[in-house]
Each structure stands twice: as C-alpha cells, then as structure tokens.
Amino acid sequence: AAGVIQSPRHLIKEKRETATLKCYPIPRHDTVYWYQQGPGQDPQFLISFYEKMQSDKGSIPDRFSAQQFSDYHSELNMSSLELGDSALYFCASSLPGGTGELFFGEGSRLTVL
C-alpha cells in the first residue's frame, strides 16, 4: 500500500541557510500535518493543512512557512536556519472524516552545522 513519502530523507545545511522539505500524502488523504522531533524528544506539532488551507498551527517558528498544493502535497520552508532546528521532521496525513489516526512518513532528518 502507498505510504506518506517525504523528501529528502537527509539534509545538511549551514546556519542562516534555507531548507525545503516535501511531503506527498497517501492518495485520497486530504489533510497533512508537520511535526518536529528533536533528539530524544516526542514529536511536536508544527502546522496542518486541510484541502489546501491552513487548518491549525502549533509551535512553528515565524522563520518557517508551509503550504499545501493542488495535488495535496505539502512543502515546509525553513529560513535563517539555526542549530536548534536540527531535528527529524515528520509529515503525516489522515483520511477525510477519520478518527484522528495519522499515517506518518519516515521523516526528513535536517542537520544544521
């Protein structure tokens, strides 16, 4: 079965650079979520989109922005990167009208040097 696809899987950037992460949800899933997981920490909700509109916002820094496109894929743009942004970034998708079950991608590991 198709799963949530994230790219790139690994990314290394310097401080103050910009990074873009991509997420392709499971077909027919209309909602996408972004989570950030620091080393040894639980996933923290960043932002979500439903039908291409932002549906909820969590602890996403102002330096970050995201959007969902017409094909339902989503991109997380991170600017002015800081060392503390080094983390595993997960995308998840869910079914329309579902009971909250999230299907996670394998994550994109961002390392900021």
Add this chain to the structure above:
Amino acid sequence: AQSVTQLGSHVSVSEGALVLLRCNYSSSVPPYLFWYVQYPNQGLQLLLKYTTGATLVKGINGFEAEFKKSETSFHLTKPSAHMSDAAEYFCAVIFGYSSASKIIFGSGTRLSIRP
C-alpha cells in the same frame, strides 16, 4: 489541563517476558487514544487505537491496550516480548473529538529487550 503521561522513559524486559508500558491522561472529556511505535530512523507506525466501543483493543505485533476510564489509563501490553519489539513507544491522545491537529504525544518510552 489536558495532558498525557508515560511512566518510565526506559523499560527493559527479558525476551519472552511480559511487556507493560504505562500511559495516563488527564482530561474532562472522552479522549481518542493511540499507541505508536518508532523504530530507529523511521517514522511513527500506529500499533492500535481506541475511539469508542470495546475498551480492550488489539493491535499489530501481538500488542493490546485497555482503556480504563476510572483510572484514566491506556496501558500497552504484550504477553511475550520479542527482540524485534525493541523500539520507542509513544502514547498519543486526542481530546474531545477535536481535529487530529490536536493530537498530543507522550514523552515516549524506550523498550529494550534482553536476550
């Protein structure tokens, strides 16, 4: 305040022994409850969930969990641990039938299996 607590950041059991990972929540409204497993460098995979109905929920890989409203708990168990069960386990909760954006994860419990 609504919260979810996992007791024990690290649990170690012998292969073949009972696995018990504890999860408690604090809420004034009925929650949706989930257990996710995360293997190294991988995403979170749903083990099982409770929404409504039967309070004993069976999941994948032989795991099960029981929703106990009186104890506000949703502990994860497996009768006999296998080496492949070594991973990080997260309890997660959605409070009050709100959107999945409100899912709150516990701090995680790392399960180690001794040969």
